Amino acid sequence: MKFIVCENYEDMSREGAKIIAELLKKKPECVLGLATGSTPVGMYKELARMNKAGKITFKNVTSYNLDEYYPLAPDHDQSYRYFMNHNLFDHVDIDKAKTHVPDGLAKDPAAMGKAYDAAIDAAGGIDLQVLGLGPNGHIAFNEPEENLYVGTHLTGLTESTIRANSRFFEKIEDVPTQAVTMGMGSIMKARSILVLASGKAKHYVIEKMLDDRITTQVPGTLLKLHPNVVLICDREAYEG
Numbered sequence: 153m154k155f156i157v158c159e160n161y162e163d164m165s166r167e168g169a170k171i172i173a174e175l176l177k178k179k180p181e182c183v184l185g186l187a188t189g190s191t192p193v194g195m196y197k198e199l200a201r202m203n204k205a206g207k208i209t210f211k212n213v214t215s216y217n218l219d220e221y222y223p224l225a226p227d228h229d230q231s232y233r234y235f236m237n238h239n240l241f242d243h244v245d246i247d248k249a250k251t252h253v254p255d256g257l258a259k260d261p262a263a264m265g266k267a268y269d270a271a272i273d274a275a276g277g278i279d280l281q282v283l284g285l286g287p288n289g290h291i292a293f294n295e296p297e298e299n300l301y302v303g304t305h306l307t308g309l310t311e312s313t314i315r316a317n318s319r320f321f322e323k324i325e326d327v328p329t330q331a332v333t334m335g336m337g338s339i340m341k342a343r344s345i346l347v348l349a350s351g352k353a354k355h356y357v358i359e360k361m362l363d364d365r366i367t368t369q370v371p372g373t374l375l376k377l378h379p380n381v382v383l384i385c386d387r388e389a390y391e392g
């Protein structure tokens with residue numbers, strides 16, 4: 153794993169954007185795996201700026217997002233589809249028909265999950281997967297547990313994740329308690345992975361990412377088994 157510490161959130165966002173921009177130049181028709189949450193917002197802003205300046209294009213990009221709340225409609229203002237439109241897709245020249253988010257209203261989430269993984273494979277697999285880290289070490293919504301799922305699946309959210317995500321909702325009762333999420337296998341199949349982490353709340357998980365052990369109790373640590381991961385954090389996340 154390549155590890156980079158940046159001075160602050162803005163530098164981390166620029167470093168992340170640089171890596172994606174390089175891929176877009178090398179492989180304009182690449183498949184991106186994308187994340188929501190506060191962490192990548194600055195990087196998405198930087199990518200939109202570079203796109204406006206004519207330095208990069210998303211015209212031929214296909215994207216697959218990690219997860220979606222369940223049950224939640226795509227036009228709900230807290231849905232991850234809404235988030236992606238608002239924070240990236242509406243600001244770049246991507247063809248929205250080529251952007252995918254797991255279906256938060258799927259009647260049969262297990263079938264939807266299988267189809268989602270098959271669609272990623274059919275698209276040629278993910279070239280670069282963007283990830284944030286939960287304060288408890290979750291990646292996508294693979295929460296700390298003894299057993300983790302391989303494929304895209306329906307899952308319950310932990311108390312701590314519901315609490316962490318309640319900052320985006322009016323009240324904690326409004327936070328969905330379930331989500332559909334790519335599994336560990338869906339993520340590990342990506343050819344390269346870019347992990348971002350910012351702020352003191354991520355210090356615990358950064359420490360776990362940097363030791364020489366893996367545990368399903370901190371799902372992010374399993375990324376140490378992947379041959380092509382870049383982890384970028386800011387000084388607050390590094391020093392705590």
Ligand code: F6R
Nearest residue numbers: 187188189190191284285286292
């Ligand atoms: C988002 C996702 C989550 C977040 C994580 C960190 O699509 O899958 O795993 O990456 O919860 O969230 P933030 O960035 O808000 O701290």
